[in-house]
Every structure is written in structure tokens, then in C-alpha cells.
Amino acid sequence: MELSIDRDARLSVPGQTTSVSASLPLLKQTHAGGFKKVCRIEEESTCPFPGLPAGVLEMRVKEGSKIRNLMGFAMARMQDEARDASQTGLRQVVFTGSGRAVTKTITCAEIMKRKLGGLHQMTKLQYKGLREVWESQEEGDSEVTVHRTLPSISILLSKDPLDPLEPGYQPPENSLWEERSGGDSDGATGEESLSLRIMRVLKSTVSTETSETLSEPALKAEM
Amino acid sequence: MAEPRSPVSASVPHNPMVLPTPEGSTLEMDPVEYTLRKRLPRKLPKRRNDVYVNMKTDFKAQLARCQKLLDAHREICIHGLGLAINRAINIALQLQTSSQGALQLAANTSTVELIDDLEPEDPDEAGEPLTRTRNNSAIHIKVFYPKL
Numbered sequence: 001m002e003l004s005i006d007r008d009a010r011l012s013v014p015g016q017t018t019s020v021s022a023s024l025p026l027l028k029q030t031h032a033g034g035f036k037k038v039c040r041i042e043e044e045s046t047c048p049f050p051g052l053p054a055g056v057l058e059m060r061v062k063e064g065s066k067i068r069n070l071m072g073f074a075m076a077r078m079q080d081e082a083r084d085a086s087q088t089g090l091r092q093v094v095f096t097g098s099g100r101a102v103t104k105t106i107t108c109a110e111i112m113k114r115k116l117g118g119l120h121q122m123t124k125l126q127y128k129g130l131r132e133v134w135e136s137q138e139e140g141d142s143e144v145t146v147h148r149t150l151p152s153i154s155i156l157l158s159k160d161p162l163d164p165l166e167p168g169y170q171p172p173e174n175s176l177w178e179e180r181s182g183g184d185s186d187g188a189t190g191e192e193s194l195s196l197r198i199m200r201v202l203k204s205t206v207s208t209e210t211s212e213t214l215s216e217p218a219l220k221a222e223m
Numbered sequence: 224m225a226e227p228r229s230p231v232s233a234s235v236p237h238n239p240m241v242l243p244t245p246e247g248s249t250l251e252m253d254p255v256e257y258t259l260r261k262r263l264p265r266k267l268p269k270r271r272n273d274v275y276v277n278m279k280t281d282f283k284a285q286l287a288r289c290q291k292l293l294d295a296h297r298e299i300c301i302h303g304l305g306l307a308i309n310r311a312i313n314i315a316l317q318l319q320t321s322s323q324g325a326l327q328l329a330a331n332t333s334t335v336e337l338i339d340d341l342e343p344e345d346p347d348e349a350g351e352p353l354t355r356t357r358n359n360s361a362i363h364i365k366v367f368y369p370k371l
Contacts (some may be wrong), residue, residue: 103308106360110334123330124313151312167329
């Protein structure tokens with residue numbers, strides 16, 4: 001899917017600039033089309049959370065980041081305040097990741113929610129611009145700039161309440177698939193909370209076998 | 224979706240130390256081959272405007288389907304699990320882009336518990352069928368036209 005965007009976005013190719021690479025041409029013939037990626041510039045994207053205090057910890061999750069490293073650091077910072085009462089500890093953390101790191105970013109946020117509990121969440125999605133400069137290895141000796149867009153995610157976890165009306169808000173402890181002692185309905189957002197409740201009932205009625213047919217009576221039982 | 228289990232042709236080299244052996248201790252010498260079967264994830268009850276994104280169907284087809292549902296219902300919910308999270312986000316963002324910013328996105332994340340079955344390759348050999356649970360991340364994106 002990235003490829004299709006890639007193709008669409010490739011229109012923004014500036015005039016080919018001839019570069020000085022007389023000795024290079026035969027080095028990287030193995031590449032398809034004889035192009036070699038020279039550099040990669042991430043465009044500065046706007047912060048998806050306006051009005052966020054300056055001292056917020058931002059965890060930039062990359063494809064190769066190790067979850068234990070990320071979590072070791074972030075958890076220590078978020079749990080810090082318990083020891084040090086004089087200094088106001090960290091109350092918010094933002095996890096951001098793009099492209100193939102998106103899944104890992106969500107996993108980090110999910111782990112933190114599970115471990116700490118009582119965290120308010122705000123999730124934002126946006127495209128992130130990426131500029132890649134490719135250098136031709138053939139006789140043309142030209143440079144091509146490719147503009148790509150990558151889907152990216154930003155997840156804000158906060159110990160303090162966030163605006164529940166903002167799209168992408170998730171109250172604490174509303175894990176969709178997690179076991180809960182059903183019954184408590186905060187009824188905040190119509191359809192969304194309905195599916196949450198259905199899920200809880202499903203979890204309690206369906207034992208280990210996953211069965212599509214069981215969802216019908218379970219639905220009625222709740223309503 | 225009639226098939227409750229999707230077999231994966233992967234054999235797991237089993238650690239003999241953990242293997243429950245009913246009789247005889249010589250069994251510990253040869254590792255029993257297991258077949259890993261991944262059960263399908265539990266799903267939310269499907270409303271008309273729910274879309275579960277996967278990695279098998281063509282991207283464009285799924286995007287078109289979402290667009291069609293969106294036109295009919297004014298609001299859809301796109302679900303993606305694991306690797307399909309990326310695709311779910313991509314679909315949602317593409318819908319938003321093609322609507323010239325008229326659409327809003329509201330994303331929620333969750334953890335889904337998945338169950339794997341480990342079945343011994345050779346039923347004659349000692350080796351109990353085992354199950355393993357693991358977690359995977361999921362995303363649920365509500366795509367909607369904001370009410371004015």
C-alpha cells in the first residue's frame with residue numbers, strides 16, 4: 001500500500017541536478033534501476049496535541065526500537081513522582097511512531113496502560129511527510145527527490161483528565177477485550193460504549209470457545 | 224469465516240524439559256514436533272458499518288468498500304489487528320484526504336488476547352495438545368462526518 005502512495009507522490013520531482021560522481025557509477029549496479037538512496041529527510045510535522053506543556057516526555061518509537069528499552073525508560077519516568085514528592089513528576093507521555101513502527105507504538109502504550117492503570121488516552125493519526133533523495137548510478141548521474149507519506153500515530157497518555165469530547169479520547173480502563181466486572185456503564189459516547197459493553201458481556205458469557213452464534217443472546221442479555 | 228481455526232504450517236521445536244511425559248523418560252531425548260494452529264481472534268459483534276481490515280484482501284478493494292459504506296452510513300468503524308493496523312490507518316487517512324478534510328477520525332487502541340493451539344504432529348507419540356495465549360495490539364478507527 002505504501003507503494004501506491006509512493007507512486008502518486010512521486011510527482012514532486014524537482015529538476016534533475018547533475019552531481020559530481022565520476023567514480024561511483026559501477027559500484028551499485030545491483031540496485032533496481034541503478035538508483036541509490038542518498039538521504040532521507042523527515043519533514044517536521046505539526047504536534048497533534050496542541051496546548052501540551054513543554055516538559056512532556058516524547059518517546060519516538062522506531063522500527064528497530066526495543067520495547068524493553070523504551071518501556072524501561074518511560075516507566076521509570078512515569079513512576080518517578082512516587083519517590084520524589086517535592087518535585088512534580090511526569091504526568092504525561094507521548095508515544096509516536098510511523099510506518100512499520102506503528103504497531104510497536106501502540107503496543108508500548110498498551111503495556112503502559114496495563115501496568116500503570118488510570119491513564120487517560122488520546123490517539124491521533126496523521127500522515128508524515130518524508131523526502132528521499134535518490135542518486136542515479138547510470139550514465140545520467142542525476143538526483144531524484146521522492147516525496148512519500150507515511151501513516152503515523154501519536155498516543156498521549158496522561159494521569160490527568162483529558163477532554164472527553166475530543167476525537168480519539170479513551171477513558172482509563174476501557175480495554176475492549178479485557179475482563180471486567182461488567183455492568184458499569186459510563187454511557188459517555190453512545191455507539192462506542194455500547195460496543196464496549198457488548199464486548200464485556202461476550203467475554204463473560206462465552207467461555208473459551210469463540211463462537212459467532214453466541215453473540216446474539218449475549219447482546220439481548222445486556223440490553 | 225466458517226473455519227474456526229486457521230492452520231499454519233509451522234512446526235514448533237518443542238523444548239523437552241517442559242514436555243509433560245506420562246510414562247517413560249526416554250521420550251525426553253527426541254523433541255516432539257508440534258503444529259501451531261492460530262485460532263481466529265475474537266471479534267466485536269459486526270454492525271453494518273464495521274470493517275475488519277486484513278492483509279489478504281487487496282488494499283484498493285478494502286478502501287473502495289470503506290468509501291461505499293461511508294457514503295451509505297455517514298460513519299464507519301475500521302478495525303485492524305497486528306500487522307493490519309498499518310493498513311487500517313492508511314485506509315482511514317486516505318478516506319480523510321479524499322474527503323478534503325470533511326471527515327474526522329477518532330482512533331482507539333486495545334489489546335487482543337490470541338490463543339494458539341499446539342498439536343503434536345504424530346498422535347501416537349506422547350505429547351499433550353497445548354495452548355498458548357499471547358497478546359497483540361489492535362486499533363479501532365471511527366471515521367465520520369462531524370455533526371454540525
